[in-house]
Structures are given as structure tokens and as C-alpha cells.
Amino acid sequence: MSKKILVWFRNDLRLHDNEMLVEAIAKADEILPVYIFDPRHFEHSRYHTIKTGATRAQFLLESVASIRESFQKFGGDILIAQGKPEDLLPKLVAEYEITEVYHHREVASEETAVSTHVEDLLWKQKVNLKHFIGHTLYNKEDLPFPIKDIPDVFAQFKKKTERDAIVKPCFLTPEKINFVNVAAWGELPMLNELIVNEELPTLNENSEFRGGEQEAFKHLHDFLHTGEDMALSNASLKKNEVVSKLSAWLALGCLSPREVYWKMKEAEASYGLKPYFNQIVLGLLWRDYYRFMFKKYRNTFFKPAGFTSNLKSLPQVDNDLLQAWKNGNTGQPLVDAMMYELNTTGYLTNAARQLVATYLVYELGLSWVMGAAYFEEKLIDYNPASNWGNWANIAGVGNDQRLTNSFNFEKLLKIVDPKGLYSQAVRA
Ligand SMILES: Cc1cc2nc3c(=O)[nH]c(=O)nc-3n(C[C@H](O)[C@H](O)[C@H](O)COP(=O)(O)OP(=O)(O)OC[C@H]3O[C@@H](n4cnc5c(N)ncnc54)[C@H](O)[C@@H]3O)c2cc1C
Structure with missing residues (x-):
């Protein structure tokens, strides 16, 4: 009997640097x-x-x-279905006589619960679910500490990881793929089949964020090109002005963090400009940090009290204030402009996220989980660890003691928009 591997894609929608795909192609007759x-x-x-x-x-x-x-260019396709993986995967395994299933491991509880459920059901069919790690810059096996001993303070995590761990090279993009013979690969659903019983907003047709691996490469290329131009003209930027806007592609795995890392390192070797290229590597380290913290502490980041055991009472929910914050109607022009940007594009810079989150927690006195849940709905780059981890730290209930009490609205205001220009530009 030929070996057939089902490759279950989730937040890893790419062909480049995809160990799961490379191994499936190498080990199976057909995928x-x-x-x-x-x-x-x-x-x-x-x-x-x-x-x-x-x-x-x-x-x-x-x-x-x-x-x-991309798969069609290789003469195949990807089977698309709507439903619960634990209902559908066992059926597909039986129908196509699959011998093994591959997928990437996630860290948040809902995703890991689904994996465990699928694993149990496949086990009854005597089929193995193999887990891969492909979302981080550093593999957990390559860290200088086991997950339980990873430092809670980001600065220590960064220092030791950069000193003692290596970033692996990228896996090569496949050149040939043999596919299982499938009669009907399934249609891509419409947006209103995914989000049902809701009035859908008019989406921005000129959005700079278009999904997919090729769009991710274009965006990465543009960022590198800007760096090259800046190096040639001796231009410079302040740290918080360097933004790659790559987060949405990283979140869905259209872009691998290792690919970004090695491209930044190559560019730095060619053009210098370390503060520009290294700022992105620093971001990738923050991203890894929150992911590993989620692995270490699991659901604690979702709890309103977070890591604090002595929180006496949680802030009240004032629906009018919360609604004003969500709609960009607080009366604070910069916060309102940023919420408008979030609502229309799904993207905010890190400094802007910190500013609106700090405003919700410390100026409006609202519960941080309400803000985090709203970000979960609106962000184009949402991922559980980065979102809930950053929010918990801003709210002072996170695990990095150095970040507790370090967020101040007035200070952030001066950093983000020293001349008050931002709110005018976004509304224009
Ligand atoms: C309240 C709050 C919520 C957030 N929610 C998310 C989220 O759901 N998804 C998400 O990807 N990021 C989140 N971030 C982190 C950060 O704001 C975004 O990753 C960043 O703004 C994306 O823009 P960029 O791609 O231009 O980042 P760049 O500055 O160009 O950084 C490069 C990459 O590094 C990663 N990164 C940078 N800063 C951080 C950080 N502080 N934490 C984690 N990763 C980081 C991102 O993947 C980013 O694409 C949140 C931050 C805050 C303060």
C-alpha cells in the first residue's frame, strides 16, 4: 500500500521554510x-x-x-472544507486511506484542545498525528533552558537566547509534489458564509494587506528596499518609526520568522543600518517570548487577574465608555484616530497599540480583557500569545515584573505623536 500523508494546514499557509511539508513530501508517495x-x-x-x-x-x-x-502550479490542490477538524479529519483519513497526519503545534488552549481531540480519534484509527514546530524563530529544543525555566523577564530571555541559541537555516521550498487523487477539492467559502448573522462592514479594497505568501514576499522586499535606499542616502529613523507591517503574514504563517530573520541579517551585512534591520529581529524575539510564555503558563494570560494573586476587585464594565473607545469617540483625538485606523485597516503600530490599551486601562478605568477581546476581533494580525500577553503586561497583571507599572499615557503620547500631527493625518 502506498504511503499517503495528510498535511493539515492551519497558521502555516506557506510553501517556503515549511518543515512539515518538506518532510511529508520526502516520506510519502502522495500528500x-x-x-x-x-x-x-x-x-x-x-x-x-x-x-x-x-x-x-x-x-x-x-x-x-x-x-x-501555489499547489495548483504543482499540478495539485488543497482540499478545503468547513466544519470541525475532529469531525472531518477522521473521515478524510478513512476515505483517502491516509497513513499519517502532519500538523503544526499551537500554544493557546482552544487550538491545543482541538489537536488533542483529533489525535485521540486518529489513534483509534491507528493513524499517528505528528506535531511540528514552525511558528517561532528559535525552536524550543534549541533554547538554552527548558520551557519551565525560561526567564519571565524579557530582557533576560533575549540576552541568554541571543547568546546561547542559534536560528536554524530555512527549509527549502519544494520543487516537486505528488498529490493524492481527489475528485472534488472543495470551494473557498464566501466571507458571509464564515461570519454569519452579522452585518459585514465594507472592506477597504485598497488595503495594503492582501493575504498570501506571494504578497508577503512583496511586502518583505519593499521593506528591505526601503532600508537599502535609506542606507544609500544616509537617512535615519527613530526606533519607534521603524515598522515592517509584516505581522499579518507572520500570524497566518504566510511568512516564516526565520525567513524574515535571515533576510534582515543579509541586508544588514550588505548595507549596515543595524538600528533599522535589527528592530525587526527584536520584534521577532518579543513574538517568540510571548509564545514561549504561553507554553509555560497556558491559560493564565486569559484570566482578568492574570498573574496577580492579590487583585482585590476587577474594574467595572461601563458599556458606554467601552463603546466610545471601540468607536473612536472618546474625545481624546489621538486615541480616537488610532481606533479609527484599527477599525478600518486592522493594523496599528506597537506604540499605537500600547497607547490605546493604556488609555483604556488607566484613563478610562475599564477591564483590560474587554480591550483584548476587541483587539482579537479587529486585528488583522491577531495571535493569542502576542495579543493577550501584551495586554496583560500593559494592565500590570503580566508575568514580566519589569513591565509592571511602566505604562503611562502622557509619556506614550509624547513618544507617539510629539507634534500632534497623527490624528489630523489619519482623519484627512
Ligand atoms: C496591546 C497589544 C496587542 C498586540 N496584539 C498583537 C497581536 O495580536 N498579534 C501580533 O502579531 N502582535 C501583537 N502585538 C505586538 C505588536 O504591536 C505587533 O506585532 C506589531 O505592531 C506589528 O507591526 P509590525 O509588523 O510593523 O511590527 P515590527 O515592529 O515591524 O516588528 C516585526 C515583527 O515582530 C513581531 N513583534 C513586534 N513587536 C512585538 C511585540 N511587542 N509582541 C509580539 N510580537 C511583536 C511581530 O510579528 C512583527 O511583525 C500587540 C501589542 C500590543 C501592545
């Missing part, structure tokens, strides 16, 4: 790529927000369409 739109990802959260809002759902649809196109 069956699968993407499943899970309706639970589009449900309401307990905070009356939608888990995936329209902007990110659209970006996801574009990213799945893009990987489909």
Missing part, C-alpha cells in the same frame, strides 16, 4: 494538503465580540486562495 474553516473561530466570544472579524477573515480567505494557487 493530501487540507485546510478546514472551523466555525468556532467565527463565533462570539464571552465578551460579546466576534472571534475573527471581517478584515482578518478576508485576509485568511486570500491566504488560503494563495496557497491553493
Whole structure:
């Protein structure tokens, strides 16, 4: 019997630097790529927000369409279905006589629970679910400490990791793929089939964020090109002005963090300009840090009290104030301009996220989890670890003691918009 491996794609929608795909192609006679739109990802959260809002759902649809196109160029396709993976995968395994299933490991509880459920069901069919690690810059095996001993203070994590761990080279993009024979690969759903019973907003047709691996490469190339131009003209930027806007592609795995890292290192070797290229590497380290912290502490980041055991009472929920913050109607011009940008594009710079989050927690006195849940709905680059981890630290209930009490609205205001120009520009 021929060996057939089902490659279950989730937040790893790329062909480059994809160990799971490379190994499946090497070990199987034929592979069956699968993407499943899970309706639970589009449900309401307990905070009356939608888990995936329209902007990110659209970006996801574009990213799945893009990987489909890539597989079609190899003479195959990706099987697309809607439903719960634990219902669909065992059926696909039986129907296509699959011998093994590959997927990438996630860290947040809902995703790991689904994996465990699938693993149990496949085990009954005597089929193994193999886990891969492909979301981080550093593999956990290559860190200088086991997960339970990873320093809680980011500065220590960074120092020791950069000193003692290595970033592996990227896996090569496949050149040939043999696919399982499939009669109907399935249609890509429409946006209103994913988000049901909701009025969909009009999406920005000129968005600079288009999903998919090829778009990610274009964006990465543009960032590197800007760096080259700056180096040639001896230009410089302040640290918080360096933004790559790569986060949405990184979040869905259209872009591998290692690919970004090695491109930054190559560019730095060619053009110098370390403060520019290294700022992105620093961001990737923050991203790894929150992911490893999620692995270490699991659900603690989702709890309103976070890591504090002595929080006496939680802030009240004032729906009018919360709604004003969400709609960009607080009366604070910069916060309002940024919330407008979040609502229309799904993207904010890190400094802008810190500013609106600090405003919600310390100026409006609202519960941080309400803000985090709203970000979960609206962000185009949402990932559980980066979102809930950053929010918890801003709210002073995180695990990095050095970040506790370090967020001050007035200070941030001066850093983000010293001349008060931002709010005028965004509204114009
Ligand atoms: C309240 C709050 C919520 C956030 N929620 C998310 C989220 O859901 N998803 C997300 O990807 N990032 C989140 N971040 C982190 C950060 O703001 C974004 O990653 C960054 O603004 C994305 O823009 P960029 O790609 O231009 O980043 P760059 O500055 O160009 O950085 C390069 C990459 O590094 C990573 N990165 C940078 N800063 C951070 C950080 N502080 N924490 C984690 N990763 C970082 C991102 O993947 C980013 O694409 C959040 C930050 C705050 C303060």
C-alpha cells in the first residue's frame, strides 16, 4: 500500500521554510494538503465580540486562495472544507486511506484542545498525528533552558537566547509534489458564509494587506528596499518609526520568522543600518517570548487577574465608555484616530497599540480583557500569545515584573505623536 500523508494546514499557509511539508513530501508517495474553516473561530466570544472579524477573515480567505494557487502550479490542490477538524479529519483519513497526519503545534488552549481531540480519534484509527514546530524563530529544543525555566523577564530571555541559541537555516521550498487523487477539492467559502448573522462592514479594497505568501514576499522586499535606499542616502529613523507591517503574514504563517530573520541579517551585512534591520529581529524575539510564555503558563494570560494573586476587585464594565473607545469617540483625538485606523485597516503600530490599551486601562478605568477581546476581533494580525500577553503586561497583571507599572499615557503620547500631527493625518 502506498504511503499517503495528510498535511493539515492551519497558521502555516506557506510553501517556503515549511518543515512539515518538506518532510511529508520526502516520506510519502502522495500528500493530501487540507485546510478546514472551523466555525468556532467565527463565533462570539464571552465578551460579546466576534472571534475573527471581517478584515482578518478576508485576509485568511486570500491566504488560503494563495496557497491553493501555489499547489495548483504543482499540478495539485488543497482540499478545503468547513466544519470541525475532529469531525472531518477522521473521515478524510478513512476515505483517502491516509497513513499519517502532519500538523503544526499551537500554544493557546482552544487550538491545543482541538489537536488533542483529533489525535485521540486518529489513534483509534491507528493513524499517528505528528506535531511540528514552525511558528517561532528559535525552536524550543534549541533554547538554552527548558520551557519551565525560561526567564519571565524579557530582557533576560533575549540576552541568554541571543547568546546561547542559534536560528536554524530555512527549509527549502519544494520543487516537486505528488498529490493524492481527489475528485472534488472543495470551494473557498464566501466571507458571509464564515461570519454569519452579522452585518459585514465594507472592506477597504485598497488595503495594503492582501493575504498570501506571494504578497508577503512583496511586502518583505519593499521593506528591505526601503532600508537599502535609506542606507544609500544616509537617512535615519527613530526606533519607534521603524515598522515592517509584516505581522499579518507572520500570524497566518504566510511568512516564516526565520525567513524574515535571515533576510534582515543579509541586508544588514550588505548595507549596515543595524538600528533599522535589527528592530525587526527584536520584534521577532518579543513574538517568540510571548509564545514561549504561553507554553509555560497556558491559560493564565486569559484570566482578568492574570498573574496577580492579590487583585482585590476587577474594574467595572461601563458599556458606554467601552463603546466610545471601540468607536473612536472618546474625545481624546489621538486615541480616537488610532481606533479609527484599527477599525478600518486592522493594523496599528506597537506604540499605537500600547497607547490605546493604556488609555483604556488607566484613563478610562475599564477591564483590560474587554480591550483584548476587541483587539482579537479587529486585528488583522491577531495571535493569542502576542495579543493577550501584551495586554496583560500593559494592565500590570503580566508575568514580566519589569513591565509592571511602566505604562503611562502622557509619556506614550509624547513618544507617539510629539507634534500632534497623527490624528489630523489619519482623519484627512
Ligand atoms: C496591546 C497589544 C496587542 C498586540 N496584539 C498583537 C497581536 O495580536 N498579534 C501580533 O502579531 N502582535 C501583537 N502585538 C505586538 C505588536 O504591536 C505587533 O506585532 C506589531 O505592531 C506589528 O507591526 P509590525 O509588523 O510593523 O511590527 P515590527 O515592529 O515591524 O516588528 C516585526 C515583527 O515582530 C513581531 N513583534 C513586534 N513587536 C512585538 C511585540 N511587542 N509582541 C509580539 N510580537 C511583536 C511581530 O510579528 C512583527 O511583525 C500587540 C501589542 C500590543 C501592545
